[in-house]
């Protein structure tokens with residue numbers, strides 16, 4: 137089944153997500169109390185091809201299996217709009233690579249923000265040279281087959297996480313997370329609260345380091361919640 141693409145996510149949301157990064161976005165899911173498996177994080181087997189690759193965009197989904205990359209070709213040519221991340225449910229198949237730097241270059245030329253593959257990719261060096269963010273289970277020189285049309289823009293599972301066309305997908309050195317489209321605003325605001333907490337913590341840690349260096353009185357290093365928990369548990 138080949139469906140049209142979901143509407144692109146508002147740029148202001150993407151900019152906020154980019155500023156936060158994947159770990160804080162997952163913290164935002166946790167703080168929001170939403171019942172989302174693993175806080176929206178794909179499993180740790182799905183990693184960036186190169187450290188420092190980052191992406192944020194709107195999910196365009198592909199479902200395929202057994203190393204068949206015909207559906208990936210169909211998805212690549214299904215839009216000319218900039219801003220999608222291609223999320224490929226390859227069923228974790230590890231016998232063949234689903235794609236390499238040729239398809240990746242085509243996706244980059246179209247304006248995809250990146251690609252996530254539940255399976256292997258190849259042409260690692262070429263991929264890094266392109267600077268196109270790709271997240272996969274690793275590398276396999278054995279190339280793909282071209283067979284079935286698969287599904288484009290249907291609900292899929294990738295890296296253990298449900299992904300619907302139009303969801304927010306973010307990736308960085310830590311991995312990939314998915315925020316359901318209907319919860320983007322809530323998750324971003326929760327993640328921004330966590331960011332504010334972390335900034336405050338960083339200032340406290342810095343002040344402690346400075347005081348230690350200067351031989352002045354040390355400020356309290358432990359956060360208040362640790363002190364409260366210690367009192368509760370240890371009296």
Ligand SMILES: O=C([O-])CC(=O)C(=O)O
Pocket residue numbers: 205234235236237238239240258259279280
């Ligand atoms: O040859 C293929 O179909 C996959 C590949 O390596 C590429 O896209 O560069």
Ligand SMILES: [Mg+2]
Pocket residue numbers: 235236237238259
């Ligand atoms: Mg190739």
